[in-house]
Amino acid sequence: MQQRQLGSNGPVVSALGLGCMGMSDFYSTASDEKEAIATLHRALELGITLLDTADMYGPHTNEQLLGKALKGKRDSVFLATKFGIVRDPADPSARGVNSKPAYIRRSVEGSLQRLGVETIDLYYQHRVDPQVPIEEVVGTMADLITEGKIRYIGLSEASVATLERAHKVHPITALQTEYSLWTRDAEQGQLAACERLGIGFVAYSPLGRGFLTGAIQRSEDLAEDDFRRGNPRFQGENFAxxxxxxxxxxxxxxxxxxxxxxxxxxWVMAQGEHIVPIPGTKRRRYLEENAAAAEITLSAQELAAIEAVFPLAGVAGARYTQVGMEFING
Structure with a gap:
């Protein structure tokens, strides 16, 4: 597995990481822990070091899964998790955000315990909290570095202005934002800002939530409890x-x-050396297929051909529901 550096002064990680969310949540409540753990172990065998999770996946169960799978393997992993999205136990679809310093501190302690580690390698603010100045958020996270609880700071779905303000308080190692052929919002400023500031860019959902694999031909191909059924891009005329x-x-x-x-x-990896995609899967066969993509080189002619058939504004539908979009580019 090739490697890439997250930012000009950041850590070196595998050029392609693994998003672990779908092992526990969102794409179906049905899970296969044995296969998920085997997939995590296979990722390490393939040289994939960057594993990505969050406390809200489950909630909490995804971090617990990684904690179980990675016992005795800590030195082989660059572990990233997130705080800041709050879910309502009474309504699993409800979302809120919280980045108050006391909440951040409670969150990091919970993640450390569930993951079974002493230090989190990369700790993200999952979504920007409009009620808490980003300077206060990053200041609290910087204190966690001093205390040895985290190593690097990341933001997710933050605007260029927020990223610049945050970076002045403490170096931001990575910005994580959705990026793929069918979600190219980051090209409107975030990618360039990361390159200019020396910040790594971690691309989540680089396969368009599975749509770009070609395996989803009908909405019926998705489980009844799969959240993508409610996603505008997976519905009606947009789907077609x-x-x-x-x-x-x-x-x-x-x-x-x-x-x-x-x-x-x-294609995602060809957009910049500072970009590290983290495709998600819970099965070894798809993991191995994805990992092989790191060895594929696209010529200028091939990149142009892809652009021609899948133009910048070609996708139909928003990438989240109206409520979900309120937390984007904060």
Missing amino acids: RNLALVEKVSELARHKGVAPSQLALA
Whole structure:
């Protein structure tokens, strides 16, 4: 596995990481812990060091899963988790944000315990809290570095202005934002800002929540409790229009002799050396397929061909529901 540096002064991690959310939540409540743990172990065997989770996945159960799987393997892992999204036990679909210093401190202690580690390598603010100045948030996180509880600071779905303000308080190691062929909002400023400030960019959902793999042909292909059924891009006319785009990408992949998912991941990695995608999966066979994408090189002609069939504003529908979009680019 190739490696990339997160930011100009940040850590070196695998060029492709693993998003662990789907092992425990959102894509279905049905889970296979044995296969999930085997997938995590296989990731380490393949040289994938960056593992990404959050306290709200489950909630808490994903961190517990990683804690169980990584016992005795701490030195092989660069562990990233997040705080700041609050879920209502009475209404699993409800969301809130909280980045008050006392909450951050409670959150980090909980994550450390569930993960079974003494230090979290990369700690993200999961969503920007408009009620707490980013300077206060980053100041608290910087104190956690001094105390040895975290090593590096990250933000997720933060605007360029917020990122710049945060970076003045303490160096930000990574910005995590959705980025793929069908979500290119980051090209409107965030990618350039990260390169300018020397901040790594971690691309979540680089396979368009699975849509870019070509495996999803109908909404019925998703489990009844899969949150994507409520996602605007997976519904009605949007679904049909987006599927047509994916079919064109699949055709280019066949011509190159690779899987559509591999072509999509190679495209993300080709957008900049400071970009590290973290495709999620809970199965070893998909993990191995994704990992192989790190070895794929796309020529200028191939990149142009992809752009031609999947233009910047080609996707139909918002990437979250209206409520979810309120927490984006904060």
